[in-house]
Structure formats: C-alpha cells, structure tokens
C-alpha cells in the first residue's frame with residue numbers, strides 16, 4: 001500500500017519524506033488556501049516545489065467545473081511536472097474530463113467520492129486513482145471503511161486498474177483498516193502517519209532498556 005501525505009504544508013511534506021516511506025502527495029484547494037498560497041503564479045510554483053521535494057505522484061486539483069475549463073486547467077497543471085496527477089471532482093463534466101485526460105495519457109485522481117457507484121464511474125472513465133473520503137463519511141454517521149471494502153471488492157472482481165486511494169483520513173486506525181481491506185493507497189495528514197509509530201508498551205520497554213543499559 002502506497003503512503004501519500006494529504007497537505008500543502010512544505011515542512012510536513014519534508015518531515016514525512018525524510019522518514020523514507022512517502023510515495024506521493026495530495027492537495028486540494030482548502031489545503032492550499034490554508035498555507036496562504038494565493039494567485040496563479042504562486043499556486044503553480046507551490047506545486048513545482050512539492051514535485052521537486054517528493055519523487056512520486058503529486059495530485060493538483062482543478063477548481064473548474066465545466067468540461068472545457070477542466071481540460072484547459074488540467075493541461076496547465078499537468079505541464080508543471082511529469083509527476084502531476086490532475087485531481088478532478090466527481091461531477092458529470094469531471095467524468096468527461098477524466099476520460100479526455102485518460103485518452104491523452106494524463107493521469108487523474110477522481111475526488112469527492114462517497115459511493116461505490118461514483119467509484120465505478122471514475123474507474124470506467126480511466127481514472128488512475130479514485131478518492132473516497134472516509135472521515136467525512138464517518139462524520140455523517142456512516143461507516144467510511146465499509147465503503148472502502150465495497151469499492152476494493154468491486155475493483156478486484158471487475159479487474160479495474162484504477163487504484164483505491166483512501167482520503168479524508170482522521171486517525172491511524174483508518175490507515176490500518178485500509179491496508180486490511182486491500183486499498184492501494186492512503187493519503188493522510190502527518191499526525192495520523194506518525195500515530196502509527198506509537199504504542200505505550202514501546203515507550204515503557206524503551207525506558208527500561210535505556211535504564212538497564214546504564215548497568216551494562
């Protein structure tokens with residue numbers, strides 16, 4: 001299972017990349033705005049910087065919603081770097097645009113996916129990744145991980161090449177469950193990735209080893 005970090009924060013991207021386990025980065029307009037990235041030139045430069053930091057797929061999201069505009073915006077994003085994956089929302093024109101990019105050899109990530117039906121459409125259009133938002137489903141009182149299991153099973157049965165990219169991760173358990181269910185990728189905030197490191201018995205055990213080491 002590939003590990004992506006879900007942020008536009010350069011310090012956090014560096015920290016995850018320095019661990020040596022990072023396979024890519026996902027961003028979205030909310031994450032870019034949070035970092036204060038404003039204006040077309042600054043946005044393009046920020047994506048370029050991320051691409052130069054991490055050797056892996058970097059999702060850059062379009063903000064257009066009409067087919068022709070999505071294609072134009074996506075082409076500009078894809079021209080930034082060979083590793084850019086054009087992130088496109090799950091809307092009718094988005095599906096048309098995903099098919100256009102697929103036919104033109106540009107990888108896409110279909111975002112804002114909340115149902116198996118949406119995931120099937122994205123796969124049929126040839127998306128490289130489909131991004132179900134597990135945390136937001138949990139927040140609404142449903143079970144996000146149940147959807148991941150359903151999509152993973154459908155893609156396996158149908159032989160779809162589209163990878164299941166689990167997004168909107170809120171805790172380390174979402175990552176563990178994603179691995180159990182056969183997801184291809186998770187994209188996570190840094191704290192949930194670092195949360196995988198933690199266990200109180202590790203802390204207690206290490207303290208004891210270090211104490212005993214003084215007696216050696």
Ligand code: G3P
Pocket residue numbers: 006026027028133135136167168169187
């Ligand atoms: O990048 C898409 C997704 O991961 C957003 O997560 O926490 O805003 O629901 P969140």
